[in-house]
Amino acid sequence: MPHNTAPHASRCTQGVTGATVGPGAAAIRLEVNGIVRALAVLPSETLAEVLRERLALTGTKIACDRGACSSCTVWVDGAPVCSCMVLAIEVDGHRVTSIEGLAGEALHPVQSAFIEHDAIQCGFCTPGLVMSCVALLESHPHPTEEEVKAAIGGHLCRCGTYPHVIAAVLDVARKGKRSP
Amino acid sequence: MDAFEWMSPQDIEQAARAATTTVAAAMVRDSGEPAAGDALLKAGGIDLLDLMKEGLLKPRRLIHLRNIAGLDRIEGAEGGLRIGPNVTLSQLASHAEVRMRFRALAQAAGASASPQIRHLATLGGNLLQRPRCWYLRSRAHHCTRKGGDRCFAFGGENQYHAIFDHKGCAIVHPSTCATALIAFGARLEITGPRGARRAPSVEEFLLLPEADLHRENTLEPGEIVTAIVLPAPAQATRSLHIKQCETESFDWPLADVAVVLDLESGVCRKAAVVLGAAAPAPHRARAAEAALTGKRIEEPVIRVAARAALQGAAPLAKNGYKLPIFETLLRRALLAATEG
Numbered sequence A: 001m002p003h004n005t006a007p008h009a010s011r012c013t014q015g016v017t018g019a020t021v022g023p024g025a026a027a028i029r030l031e032v033n034g035i036v037r038a039l040a041v042l043p044s045e046t047l048a049e050v051l052r053e054r055l056a057l058t059g060t061k062i063a064c065d066r067g068a069c070s071s072c073t074v075w076v077d078g079a080p081v082c083s084c085m086v087l088a089i090e091v092d093g094h095r096v097t098s099i100e101g102l103a104g105e106a107l108h109p110v111q112s113a114f115i116e117h118d119a120i121q122c123g124f125c126t127p128g129l130v131m132s133c134v135a136l137l138e139s140h141p142h143p144t145e146e147e148v149k150a151a152i153g154g155h156l157c158r159c160g161t162y163p164h165v166i167a168a169v170l171d172v173a174r175k176g177k178r179s180p
Numbered sequence B: 001m002d003a004f005e006w007m008s009p010q011d012i013e014q015a016a017r018a019a020t021t022t023v024a025a026a027m028v029r030d031s032g033e034p035a036a037g038d039a040l041l042k043a044g045g046i047d048l049l050d051l052m053k054e055g056l057l058k059p060r061r062l063i064h065l066r067n068i069a070g071l072d073r074i075e076g077a078e079g080g081l082r083i084g085p086n087v088t089l090s091q092l093a094s095h096a097e098v099r100m101r102f103r104a105l106a107q108a109a110g111a112s113a114s115p116q117i118r119h120l121a122t123l124g125g126n127l128l129q130r131p132r133c134w135y136l137r138s139r140a141h142h143c144t145r146k147g148g149d150r151c152f153a154f155g156g157e158n159q160y161h162a163i164f165d166h167k168g169c170a171i172v173h174p175s176t177c178a179t180a181l182i183a184f185g186a187r188l189e190i191t192g193p194r195g196a197r198r199a200p201s202v203e204e205f206l207l208l209p210e211a212d213l214h215r216e217n218t219l220e221p222g223e224i225v226t227a228i229v230l231p232a233p234a235q236a237t238r239s240l241h242i243k244q245c246e247t248e249s250f251d252w253p254l255a256d257v258a259v260v261l262d263l264e265s266g267v268c269r270k271a272a273v274v275l276g277a278a279a280p281a282p283h284r285a286r287a288a289e290a291a292l293t294g295k296r297i298e299e300p301v302i303r304v305a306a307r308a309a310l311q312g313a314a315p316l317a318k319n320g321y322k323l324p325i326f327e328t329l330l331r332r333a334l335l336a337a338t339e340g
């Protein structure tokens, strides 16, 4: 994915297997938004907590904390996952992309389309929704409405922005702009 | 979450030796707090972390299975498929051969949870997840399944509970994939601290409350499911899985059905009909299977079979609505299976 290949980024090495660590902090290395980070994390810390609290990447939101609302969606190795149900120690050696990793100089076209289509109200679910929509367009540049609905099916938006989100994604697909 | 130790073994033997108990056994207690000190197996962690966050488990150590090489493969085996337990639901749903030859399983996996969860959740963990019963998952309810002396679903909020086989406990089995696995006659390869045991069918592996109130399957401490094996289907096999949820998006089903039909020029030689979210283990509807076997699968036969599937149902106060849903799902599944 183009936004993950910052020139200074190198692949992390796979974490040590076999050994037992914890309950105190353990060292991990992971790539976040193109930058390799060495961190000390508790085995009990989730990826969502580490992104927010240790790396100050607070765009990722924790709402249900049970994998049932998708507001914490980030990508691990390019696949959207609920970061509240992934332990940080599991992503040792992996590549994470959060909402902060999408925009370059300009916003990502999906972010711009959300603004244009008024697909945000309170905004709490928005970063997660954007991550799912961009992931969809990476694999399906011209999705059908049904495919958009399936891709965002795990997201809860209490403001009910769904129709605007769908319109925004289809608009980006129609215009064929996929990266900032 | 409370702090715990983390171990990421490289091989199955090391993992089997490290596990002190099963999740089901760890949740059985006299009353009060869950036991501390257990070492528990973790795959995707979707169910395990949920139980820990709810304060229903307090393990001392997690044994992460996902770095064990070779457990995430799907390979051909004697005309069928051998699926590693770490294969994710999204890999299963998109695998070309699974979609073509074991369509009902790809459908069941692809319709479970959300895309984000399917990228994390494994087939092994899906089969071994604990039931969704809100009394089981409530710290305030010391129910029979956790070692208490009553099932709160009887006389309680039982709209999502079982309509069959609910003697002493009215959970429904939570695994949507299990419905399809049983319809295909899948078997499990299991290794424990003393080596491999004879591979049980998924049907034998899953238990009803009358066999054991405290666990949904025969997994023993230290045992690891190392493969889910699908036998070769007959040449003209048609299969289908459909589920009905309360909402259109992600959720465990109110009702789901899997049908696997061996058809020869429209005549059914063998049928498997399994109902999910109907009983504490996926419910094999043998009367429906009998009604289909030897028959040409057409509207009147389908109607009789769908009705027969509900023989023996004993709905609770609030879940009688499941009966017409199952009947309709089965009619749809049988019609669609024969069409395509």
Ligand SMILES: Cc1cc2nc3c(=O)[nH]c(=O)nc-3n(C[C@H](O)[C@H](O)[C@H](O)COP(=O)(O)OP(=O)(O)OC[C@H]3O[C@@H](n4cnc5c(N)ncnc54)[C@H](O)[C@@H]3O)c2cc1C
Pocket: A066, A067, A068, A069, B022, B023, B024, B040, B041, B042, B043, B044, B045, B046, B047, B048, B049, B065, B085, B086, B111, B112, B113, B114, B117, B120, B121, B122, B123, B124, B125, B126, B127, B128, B129, B130, B174, B175, B176, B177, B223, B224, B225, B226, B250, B251, B252, B253
């Ligand atoms: C919002 C939401 C919706 C959902 N909807 C559905 C649905 O519609 N249908 C459905 O079926 N599920 C559904 N689920 C449940 C989800 O699919 C399961 O929790 C998941 O599949 C569990 O797999 P896991 O790899 O995360 O297991 P884990 O949580 O890691 O493990 C589950 C259990 O299996 C044991 N275990 C795991 N692997 C092995 C092994 N190889 N050998 C021995 N023991 C093992 C663990 O010790 C643990 O007890 C949903 C979940 C969420 C959050």
